[in-house]
Amino acid sequence: NAGVTQTPKFRILKIGQSMTLQCTQDMNHNYMYWYRQDPGMGLKLIYYSVGAGITDKGEVPNGYNVSRSTTEDFPLRLELAAPSQTSVYFCASSYGVQLNTEAFFGQGTRLTVV
Amino acid sequence: GQQVMQIPQYQHVQEGEDFTTYCNSSTTLSNIQWYKQRPGGHPVFLIQLVKSGEVKKQKRLTFQFGEAKKNSSLHITATQTTDVGTYFCAGPKMKTSYDKVIFGPGTSLSVIP
Numbered sequence A: 001n002a003g004v005t006q007t008p009k010f011r012i013l014k015i016g017q018s019m020t021l022q023c024t025q026d027m028n029h030n031y032m033y034w035y036r037q038d039p040g041m042g043l044k045l046i047y048y049s050v051g052a053g054i055t056d057k058g059e060v061p062n063g064y065n066v067s068r069s070t071t072e073d074f075p076l077r078l079e080l081a082a083p084s085q086t087s088v089y090f091c092a093s094s095y096g097v098q099l100n101t102e103a104f105f106g107q108g109t110r111l112t113v114v
Numbered sequence B: 001g002q003q004v005m006q007i008p009q010y011q012h013v014q015e016g017e018d019f020t021t022y023c024n025s026s027t028t029l030s031n032i033q034w035y036k037q038r039p040g041g042h043p044v045f046l047i048q049l050v051k052s053g054e055v056k057k058q059k060r061l062t063f064q065f066g067e068a069k070k071n072s073s074l075h076i077t078a079t080q081t082t083d084v085g086t087y088f089c090a091g092p093k094m095k096t097s098y099d100k101v102i103f104g105p106g107t108s109l110s111v112i113p
Helices: none
Strands: A004-007 A010-013 A019-025 A031-037 A043-051 A054-057 A064-066 A076-078 A087-094 A103-105 A109-113 B004-007 B010-014 B019-025 B032-037 B043-049 B055-058 B061-065 B071-076 B085-092 B101-103 B107-112
Touching: A004 A087, A019 A031, A019 A087, A019 A109, A043 A064, A043 B101, A103 B043, B004 B085, B010 B019, B019 B032, B019 B085, B019 B107, B032 B071, B043 B055, B043 B061, B071 B085
Parallel strands: A010 A109, B010 B107
Antiparallel strands: A004 A019, A019 A076, A031 A043, A031 A087, A043 A054, A064 A076, A087 A103, A087 A109, B004 B019, B019 B071, B032 B043, B032 B085, B055 B061, B061 B071, B085 B101, B085 B107
């Protein structure tokens, strides 16, 4: 099993550009999450999904969108990139609710907006 | 609002010394999780504590959940260079329609060989 796979690993965007961060998992997990991590900070939840077709906002959803058309994939869309979105983005998945089960994280995408 | 705090923010220790990080919540937690993130890496789940006063050990790591379920600690005995990284605690975010966790800011551990 590959676990949780994120692409790309690094990306530089210009202000106003858009991009999609890809995330796929092969563990048949229903729950998937997108976090951002700023230097010296913990992880902030952007969006999450409890199953295909169901998504909901986390703590910091502004400027992002998600979709969940399949169990495996949970892409994160950045529209009109801003410098404040410079961060490391982690996708994660869990078998059950993250409250009670282990979450598996991808390797991360380091995004810089200039 | 609900806060999960960790102290210290940074800790530098000589290899072989012990290390402890503390996690404190402004609200009572049903459970708490600990994750480790190596420099440049991704968070990796270490353990989950559920019961008041619970103590769990993983080799040189000892995890404890406070009696009031508002705090937790991670103690590493005789640190090694492989222990380098940031240790995060995570607890349930209250008053949400779905179960979510809130992460503390982490304690960054450096080990001097």
